[in-house]
Amino acid sequence: MEPLFMTPVFHHKIWGGSKLQSQFGFKIPDDQTGEAWIISGHSHGPTAVANGRFKGQTLAELWQTHKELFNNEAGAVFPLLIKILDAKTDLSIQVHPDDAYAAEHEHELGKTECWYILQADPGAKLYYGHQATTRDELKTMIEAQDWSHLLRQIPVKAGEFYYVPSGTIHALGQGILALETQQSSDSTYRVYDFDRLDKKTGQKRALHLKQAIDVTRVPHVDPVLDIATTSEPGLTKTHLLSSPYFDVEKWRCTGSTTQRRQADYQLFTVIDGNGTLTVDGHDYPLEKGASFVIPYDVDQLALTGSMVLITSWPNQTQAK
Incomplete structure (x- = not known):
């Protein structure tokens, strides 16, 4: 009987920074490290056990070969993914599919998530939800890039908690460090990326407007939390x-x-x-x-x- 300590997996992001090192002591690969996947069975970054009899095996492997560790739970993949995100600049405006849409189009789980805000610079904000009242209005505003009228912005500070069900347009803003708990999915549909160019490719990152319009909940309704x-x-x-x-x-x-x-x-x-x-x-x-x-x-x-x-x-x- 022993705990399973995880070795994080890091992901370079156009919006990432270096706070994962300065705040957590992680040995990050570069100063644009946006995500530490700290407990993960996802194929895009499974974490490995750092101690004990399973040392070196990934959580994905244990899920398949030692189901007794999880009370013989059913399911093709370990269902949760825990990350720490460092938003040196704004993330893309994005939305995630639910289980049904993701199963049909992405062949994985949907992506419902939540954030615990670890740190927020003065004036930091979230993009959370939208102002459209119908799907036609949503489509029109996205195609017109009418972001000032479409997007909701919310001031944020450390210690706050936000629930982001699938279908919620959202993004962490500049200067936010957050712990994210989510379904084990990497399906993200970008709505807007601030016309940024990727330094490696010199090109704008792809948008996914059709999928985003398909999966966004309309109208947006803030979830009620019972903390x-x-x-x-x-x-x-x-x-x-x-x-x-x-x-x-x-x-x-x-x-x-x-x-x-x-x-x-x-x-x-x-x-x-x-x-x-x-x-x-x-x-x-x-x-x-x-x-x-x-x-x-x-x-x-x-x-x-x-x-x-x-x-x-x-x-x-x-x-x-």
């Missing part, structure tokens, strides 16, 4: 989201606490501070940026220290 906080000795839990695909919580550890695993398996990332994880009598040091999976054969875990973690687990009705 609730509970406290016990050594630990404060803030339940951020219950979605059809995953639950997300923030844990603030201020001493020592012992907890039961909350689902068949549970994902954790330390976003601040440091401490110790104890499983089956063995201690594992935790530092900012550490990410691990508590598998099915681990019934309980102990945390000691002063730290904040984001944890998530698959929605059980979807996972089975």
